Amino acid sequence: xxxxxxxxxxxxxxxxxxxxxxxxxxxxxxxxxxxxxxxxxxxxxxxxxxxxxxxxxxxxxxxxxxxxxxxxxxxxxxxxxxxxxxxxxxxxxxxxxxxxxxxxxxxxxxxxxxxxxxxxxxxxxxxxxxxxxxxxxxxxxxxxxxxxxxxxxxxxxxxxxxxxxxxxxxxxxxxxxxxxxxxxxxxxxxxxxxxxxxxxxxxxxxxxxxxxxxxxxxxxxxxxxxxxxxxxxxxxxxxxxxxxxxxxxxxxxxxxxxxxxxxxxxxxxxxxxxxxxxxxxxxxxxxxxxxxxxxxxxxxxxxxxxxxx
Amino acid sequence: xxxxxxxxxxxxxxxxxxxxxxxxxxxxxxxxxxxxxxxxxxxxxxxxxxxxxxxxxxxxxxxxxxxxxxxxxxxxxxxxxxxxxxxxxxxxxxxxxxxxxxxxxxxxxxxxxxxxxxxxxxxxxxxxxxxxxxxxxxxxxxxxxxxxxxxxxxxxxxxxxxxxxxxxxxxxxxxxxxxxxxxxxxxxxxxxxxxxxxxxxxxxxxxxxxxxxxxxxxxxxxxxxxxxxxxxxxxxxxxxxxxxxxxxxxxxxxxxxxxxxxxxxxxxxxxxxxxxxxxxxxxxxxxxxxxxxxxxxxxxxxxxxxxxx
Numbered sequence: 316x317x318x319x320x321x322x323x324x325x326x327x328x329x330x331x332x333x334x335x336x337x338x339x340x341x342x343x344x345x346x347x348x349x350x351x352x353x354x355x356x357x358x359x360x361x362x363x364x365x366x367x368x369x370x371x372x373x374x375x376x377x378x379x380x381x382x383x384x385x386x387x388x389x390x391x392x393x394x395x396x397x398x399x400x401x402x403x404x405x406x407x408x409x410x411x412x413x414x415x416x417x418x419x420x421x422x423x424x425x426x427x428x429x430x431x432x433x434x435x436x437x438x439x440x441x442x443x444x445x446x447x448x449x450x451x452x453x454x455x456x457x458x459x460x461x462x463x464x465x466x467x468x469x470x471x472x473x474x475x476x477x478x479x480x481x482x483x484x485x486x487x488x489x490x491x492x493x494x495x496x497x498x499x500x501x502x503x504x505x506x507x508x509x510x511x512x513x514x515x516x517x518x519x520x521x522x523x524x525x526x527x528x529x530x531x532x533x534x535x536x537x538x539x540x541x542x543x544x545x546x547x548x549x550x551x552x553x554x555x556x557x558x559x560x561x562x563x564x565x566x567x568x569x570x571x572x573x574x575x576x577x578x579x580x581x582x583x584x585x586x587x588x589x590x591x592x593x594x595x596x597x598x599x600x601x602x603x604x605x606x607x608x609x610x611x612x613x614x615x616x617x618x619x620x621x622x623x624x
Numbered sequence: 625x626x627x628x629x630x631x632x633x634x635x636x637x638x639x640x641x642x643x644x645x646x647x648x649x650x651x652x653x654x655x656x657x658x659x660x661x662x663x664x665x666x667x668x669x670x671x672x673x674x675x676x677x678x679x680x681x682x683x684x685x686x687x688x689x690x691x692x693x694x695x696x697x698x699x700x701x702x703x704x705x706x707x708x709x710x711x712x713x714x715x716x717x718x719x720x721x722x723x724x725x726x727x728x729x730x731x732x733x734x735x736x737x738x739x740x741x742x743x744x745x746x747x748x749x750x751x752x753x754x755x756x757x758x759x760x761x762x763x764x765x766x767x768x769x770x771x772x773x774x775x776x777x778x779x780x781x782x783x784x785x786x787x788x789x790x791x792x793x794x795x796x797x798x799x800x801x802x803x804x805x806x807x808x809x810x811x812x813x814x815x816x817x818x819x820x821x822x823x824x825x826x827x828x829x830x831x832x833x834x835x836x837x838x839x840x841x842x843x844x845x846x847x848x849x850x851x852x853x854x855x856x857x858x859x860x861x862x863x864x865x866x867x868x869x870x871x872x873x874x875x876x877x878x879x880x881x882x883x884x885x886x887x888x889x890x891x892x893x894x895x896x897x898x899x900x901x902x903x904x905x906x907x908x909x910x911x912x913x914x915x916x917x918x919x920x921x922x923x924x925x926x927x928x929x930x931x932x933x
Contacts, residue, residue, distance in 0.1 A: 535813025
């Protein structure tokens with residue numbers, strides 16, 4: 316660590332982009348933070364929050380002086396945005412992103428860049444269910460992993476700069492190939508989101524159980540799923556469209572396992588159920604031990620002691 | 625409300641039983657709280673915690689003076705425990721339970737009781753992922769629903785007593801048939817637990833992604849599922865064995881919806897994905913509005929700002 320960038324430009328000031336902007340200033344990672352967003356309402360919020368030195372809707376104006384440009388847009392838009400900004404990058408400026416999918420994104424963006432502009436894709440594994448510039452906070456990446464997937468032959472100095480930037484935000488950086496990243500995220504993030512969206516949809520469509528009953532009795536487990544099923548729809552649509560292969564692979568395995576479990580229920584095989592239900596406790600212990608989760612009951616949810624009436 | 629029972633006996637001092645014991649005393653719902661458990665280690669903890677006036681392993685001794693006996697054992701054990709304690713109940717003593725399944729449980733318990741002992745099944749929809757007498761707390765049921773499923777013809781006074789007891793613990797009481805209860809809980813609790821257990825199992829068994837990677841990158845969504853997949857294995861085995869029909873019905877619908885979603889991914893149907901991902905946000909808003917969930921990002925999880933090293 317230690318390098319302070321002159322200018323970092325952030326394109327897309329949602330939860331992640333606005334958290335980076337806040338963190339870059341809080342942790343002194345850049346002299347100047349530029350915010351680029353095509354949505355004037357977002358830019359107004361950025362100005363009101365005072366989280367950037369310049370807020371502009373012009374990609375050309377926003378990136379022209381930047382040493383590091385970080386794309387924080389839905390993964391489906393990365394290729395088009397990279398194509399539009401590429402001519403305006405100064406020599407040596409580094410392009411990076413925060414997308415949850417890497418394989419197809421690397422291909423989409425890299426083809427537009429001049430050789431003197433290294434592309435170093437990154438993915439901070441952090442977030443909340445809220446969207447927009449107001450939802451960000453500087454400590455979002457503290458003690459969270461950030462995965463970097465440098466294309467073959469990319470400049471080592473550029474990788475070091477991006478690594479130092481994320482370490483400056485408090486993240487722990489790990490490097491892997493785009494293909495492996497997409498498999499790991501399919502099981503740790505994409506398929507969990509898909510089945511959460513799916514069960515919330517199933518519950519909404521029942522005719523034997525009312526929506527009001529689903530809401531009332533959600534404390535039995537269902538409400539945990541509704542949190543991730545409240546995540547940004549555009550971002551998640553793009554994730555499933557761009558990481559199709561790995562998601563379908565992991566979904567296939569999930570389905571095989573669910574079929575076996577369904578069969579165990581149908582045949583009353585209590586031992587098979589007990590064995591799985593015991594085994595799954597160990598993984599949570601590992602997550603808590605690694606500081607990736609709180610050990611407090613119910614995630615330490617604020618106790619809802621008082622009736623709201 | 626207002627009736628203070630002379631003696632309440634709680635059979636099974638796990639998370640729920642020990643929370644009832646604590647609450648009965650905190651909110652002054654009974655002059656005397658008796659704890660019955662067959663596990664001497666649990667009884668030692670109950671004595672050390674001082675949450676009961678008497679702690680005994682003898683069902684006969686424990687229930688003989690009770691006005692209300694609440695079975696807090698796994699649902700698969702309710703029939704056998706009811707059979708064993710039935711001869712020792714005094715006339716007019718009420719039997720209740722806290723089981724997550726009602727249809728088969730009502731049938732298993734009711735047949736053993738004398739006509740002068742009403743059975744009023746209850747199910748407080750509340751809990752955490754922790755088990756055992758140390759994990760309970762008096763406010764667990766505050767502002768949570770408790771579902772009562774009175775069998776046809778049961779004494780109205782007994783239903784009123786059980787209702788008042790749960791309201792005294794802070795719960796909101798709702799009455800429904802055992803069959804409807806089992807359908808509602810299948811979708812709001814049982815199937816969510818099943819798919820959480822399932823995906824944690826799937827992730828543990830992959831050969832392309834290591835367990836260490838699953839743990840590291842769990843903040844992308846997976847860790848939410850590990851909480852409920854850390855719940856008590858015996859309790860949940862019994863739930864799936866005793867609510868087989870409703871669980872298989874709801875699982876069938878979940879699978880139909882997941883097949884449609886899988887097809888949308890395979891064919892790149894972004895509009896279908898976006899439509900579902902937008903619709904599911906509304907249900908969470910309803911849950912938060914009804915005070916059944918915190919609106920804080922990430923459930924208000926304690927911020928893990930400091931690296932643990």
